[in-house]
Amino acid sequence: MRQTEICIIGGGPAGLTAALKAAALGAEVTLVDRNDYLGGQLIKQTHRFFGSKEQRASERGISIAKELADAVESNKKINVLKKATALGYYKDGVLLVEQDEKIIKIKPKKLIVATGGAEKTLLFPNNDLPGIYGAGAVQTLVNVFGVKPGNKVLMVGAGNIGVIVSYQLLQAGVEVAAIIEAAPQIGSYWVHASKVVRAGVPIYTRHTIKRAWGDTEVEGATIVELDDNWQPIEGSEKDLDVDVICLSVGLSPLTELLWQAGCQMKYVPELGGHVPLRNENLETTVPGIYTAGDAAGIEEASAAMMEGALAGINAAHSLGYDAPDLNKQKEKILMELTGLRSGPVGEKIRRGLAKVTC
Ligand SMILES: Cc1cc2nc3c(=O)[nH]c(=O)nc-3n(C[C@H](O)[C@H](O)[C@H](O)COP(=O)(O)OP(=O)(O)OC[C@H]3O[C@@H](n4cnc5c(N)ncnc54)[C@H](O)[C@@H]3O)c2cc1C
Incomplete structure (x- = not known):
């Protein structure tokens, strides 16, 4: 049985950012991804992103993926398990992960589910x-x-x-x-x-x-x-x-682990399908289980990175880790998320989020 402070499932933009933020506060993190590379969907996005500079506009997804993956893999606080699939999460708080045809048992103090979405x-x-x-x-x-x-x-x-x-x-x-x-x-x-x-x-x-x-x-x-x-x-x-x-008819959130963990779920078409109820800290109805990115509702990589950052900070903070500017960091991310979701483009997402934020 491996013990870890925070286990993150999914090495896409949400999971990678969550890992970096949690590790920066001092938490010890295990990041699990079923692929033999990190970056999630970003590794194929050769086009330049839109939005504002804070949201990495005009950068290419592949460059963002490389930058985040390099930072994660060189961070001593983060243990990366690649080609490792999270198969199930059980009542005793144990996560089963398959890697190299072997089952690894992980008991995290906190879990962040950032498994992304699947194509419809x-x-x-x-x-x-x-x-x-x-x-x-x-x-x-x-x-x-x-x-x-x-x-x-x-x-x-x-x-x-x-x-x-x-x-x-x-x-x-x-x-x-x-x-x-x-x-x-x-x-x-x-x-x-x-x-x-x-x-x-x-x-x-x-x-x-x-x-x-x-x-x-x-x-x-x-x-x-x-x-x-x-x-x-x-x-x-x-x-x-x-x-x-x-x-190309949309994505739906990959939420099997959240269902299995007993998180309260709701069907919200605006967010792509069934998503977990969560509070402002992105903690689900099961204490200690957080979610971020497309798993929490289909949006874009920029939103996934900001949600990942919030989930990482909140999970680490709940373990007692702190920083003098922690509240400022959170406020800045929340403000950027609000900006990203403002205007007519974000109307659908705002409607969806109003149904699941508790
Ligand atoms: C074709 C396409 C083009 C896009 N273009 C843009 C764009 O131009 N700009 C933009 O902002 N967004 C774009 N997006 C959306 C963006 O890629 C996603 O919103 C973003 O990648 C979501 O990040 P994520 O970390 O939540 O999930 P993902 O990037 O999907 O990462 C999830 C990770 O979780 C892993 N995983 C899932 N289940 C398990 C499990 N059980 N065990 C272990 N690992 C698991 C997966 O292997 C994956 O690496 C595009 C999406 C697609 C499909």
């Missing part, structure tokens, strides 16, 4: 054909492994992820036949959408996928226009000759 899928005939991917998976294939998923893609979803991944596919020499979006307007920033449109990719709003074609792999797709009630308009179908269908 869509129901349509033949949606199990090889050649149908989540957009994040395609971004990993292209940007991390240098593998083309195919030659001609239909992108379903015109949020930031769908549009950015479409542009990155074009950069990799893959044709994008179209981007379709069920809503009447795109969700992506216009600057990203303009780039793909300038490259000749049509974006069809009020359209969805009706079916995929092919016997053993994707050979095409039928798309259809939607009316004001989101119902398919008969006769508006178009067949597209594509060998890849890429689904």
Whole structure:
């Protein structure tokens, strides 16, 4: 049985920032990630971030991942377990982690769950054909492994992820036949959408996928226009000759460990699915269990880093660690989070958070 003061599950931007903040206050941390690298989703994000300078605007996700991962791996207060999957958390406060086909038992005083999110899928005939991917998976294939998923893609979803991944596919020499979006307007920033449109990719709003074609792999797709009630308009179908269908229809929080730990959960569509109730310190309804990042509600890497910082500070503080400027640090992060979630862009997140913050 390994004892640790704070165990963090997930080495994405939320988990890495939580580890650095907790260690900076003096806590001893164990960070667990199932991958053989740290950085979570950031390791494939080659584009420049938006937002303000404090939120790392104009830096690339891959650079942020490297900077955070290097800082964590060189920090003597942080013990990193890679290729290690947290399998379960039990009533006696013991966490089971599988690494190298062995089970490790960890008993942390505090637990931070920063497991991120999983891509959602869509129901349509033949949606199990090889050649149908989540957009994040395609971004990993292209940007991390240098593998083309195919030659001609239909992108379903015109949020930031769908549009950015479409542009990155074009950069990799893959044709994008179209981007379709069920809503009447795109969700992506216009600057990203303009780039793909300038490259000749049509974006069809009020359209969805009706079916995929092919016997053993994707050979095409039928798309259809939607009316004001989101119902398919008969006769508006178009067949597209594509060998890849890429689904970019959102993420849902990965919360299995929080369910298992007995945290009170609530379905909040604005945050992507079931998320834990939490207080302002990001502590769930189970004392000593904190959450941060996409696991707490789907947002962006900048929010994940700030929530990670808060969870790390609060978990360490609850163990007695302190700093003269601790309150100032927390206030600054909370102010930045409020700024990030302000305005019309943050309206949905604010609505979601109002339902789970107790
Ligand atoms: C394709 C794509 C493009 C994006 N582009 C942008 C962008 O341009 N700007 C932006 O701000 N945001 C972007 N985002 C969103 C951003 O990447 C996420 O909001 C952010 O990475 C969330 O951070 P996180 O630490 O909560 O989770 P993640 O980055 O998902 O990290 C979670 C980590 O937990 C690990 N893990 C999960 N379960 C377990 C377990 N049981 N045991 C051990 N380890 C586990 C995973 O391996 C992973 O490393 C994008 C997301 C995607 C999918």
